[in-house]
Amino acid sequence: MIPSTHPSSVASRGIAAGSLSSTAPAVSRPPAIGWSWLAVGVVVTVAIATTGCGGAPAASFRANLVESTKQRLTPQQESQVATVMLALFGTPDEPVALPETGLDQAKLTLAAGPVRSDIVGRKNGLYREHCAHCHGITGDGLGPTAAFLNPYPRDYRPGVFKFKSTERADKPTRDDLVRLLHNGVPGTSMPSFALLSETQIDALVEYVKYLSIRGETELALARAFFELDDDAKGELPQTREFLVDEMLTPVADKWRAADEARIPVPEMPADIDMAASIAKGKELFYGDKANCVKCHGVTGLGDGQANDYDDWNKNIVEITKEIDGTAERAREAKTSGMTEEQRAEHRANIAWVNRFHGVLDGDALQPRTIPPRNLRQGIYRGGRRPLDLYYRIHAGINGAPMPAAKGTVPPEDIWHIVNYVRSLPYGFDGELGADRSTTSVQRDRM
Template identity: 75%
Template structure:
């Protein structure tokens, strides 16, 4: 191997020194070309402020700016992320996933998030990437730190392995692709970056909510002390992620000598019964034709805020300002300005809310995974952020296995049995 070849196969960044004259000529040509086509360079990527939350909390522009400054100091920028030790995040992995797509060393590609995820999830991880409006369900907004498919209890964070499994398998029935063809280190880096975006988003939300608890002495500004920002806010967010590894749901083994037919029959009874009450949403036929007008938490937040704004606007329109004192008038005008800003925020920073239909269980399409264990987790803990409730505390673990067995039998049930259970439900109530 020549000296030149060994230079770029090493693990050190390559020193790039093109011939000077070529470089100068090329640069001049570039300048002329860029000016000729009339376009400047693309602006550096930046995180977007969570404007919906800012509007909900009625933050002033100065307060929005303070939050943005604090969050940038704690988490850096999309091109230069920062991982404080308190987060427990691996900065080397973050650097592999962050920034623009480029290789500085042969065979090592940085900017994995922007290559694979940003089109749907957006730079900020707010689920507002360019393609988002065309996808159903919408891409996940990481900022609330809520994830659906995991091996932990409903309110807990997913483990690293949970997120890795989602990336590896994709989510069938949605636009979330499988990244099974990526290397293990690359998937690891992406998972780390998703956790980073989530922690960043949660911290931002907590800071915005903290204004509500400020006393008068604070003069509307958050204390910029390490005790408050890192030890209180950030540590609280990070701790939940760190403890996720130890929060796996204990799953009892399915009895090896289980009578499958009897288990399915028992599961069917539970499915239709009052205790599990699966039919409420999944329908008597299990076609997902029960109650179908509910929203997931992300959409529900937008719907509720939209209703609040609409109601307040209606009320403000009816309010007479004729007999208001100057103070009342100023407050009224401030409310109108907030309502208008909120309306603009909802138009520009959110997507049209969509209901979440219950799953059709006869299609054998299980978004959270098709293993019996995955179905057990879904039934035991429910689906965080979705209307699917947890059976924990209501149904004993061994009975959850009966429901799992029944659900797994549904795609193979004879067509003629569809709807045959209506009478059973009717007579049972």
């Protein structure tokens, strides 16, 4: 679990200086455009990674072994990804913000590295102090406490965020992340950081973006091998055009576009008849267009369809199915009649299955289903302003089964659903509520 000592982490074993010459042969070729720049970056960051600061063991990012094993990368290819990642993004102690990332190096410096104070007593290492024990040094959601939490801390690497003011598939705005850190995620272990200063929150937001851009670029690199033609001999092109312009920049551009992706919200009429609006919202909630009842249940307790997963857990469920299927086919295969080629493939499949079991043990958490929210509790992870509920219902929740009402319900009608949802925590007992449990176990008595 501890990233720097994790036995199977490519990041901790693969970027020793010695492996560079054997796995990045482009170094010795005539430099392609931008390669000299990349090589300088690698040399500098390797020096930092191997010596560390002040003698303390240097922290390293964990490689995304689940993805590289899924893509069946060879050890050489994994090592190539690790080398490129080091050059593009640096290390947890010395993060690098290329101009293409749009990130502010000074803010990253404040958030990165071990917990310490600088010469004027300013706290550095904020991410490791406040976030890493849950989200992991790499932002992979695999910090030491992660396994004990439900829901699991977020893995930033796929770049999927749930609670925001932008359309479903878009990134959150800076303001969304600032608000999130101020409020925490109510009803989960994600705490509020309202006691930190604005500067500190700002630095942490920048660092989350950095980890997410880094993680999404790593995913793009791991998937890029798939599309290489035979001439490439299974190696990624070592050019700035490919590594920065094609792999990194599109990821960073999505973050830049967030401000333009804000959800347009119509004003709720000031003279709205609240009772009528709630009644209309109720109709929509149970109707077959919005069909909220399918998941949130006839009582709104969240006891409808509850056997689905969010994207992070679903990924592991699907991978496990794929491994089991491959293992099953390998068991049933009759090796006697195989050609030499088929036999080699058979052996490779068995090796892949065995390796993947090991990777899942160390680099993934046991999948957990995501129950639809109990709407009688009045606890909303993405915030309880009517506006927050509008965003959630309009766009759905990215990465979760909760679908968007956009397209099926007209914008003004979404306000009616918001008003109905807001009335639910009080529904059984009137405006003041009462000392009654709102858990689904007790629903028969309600």
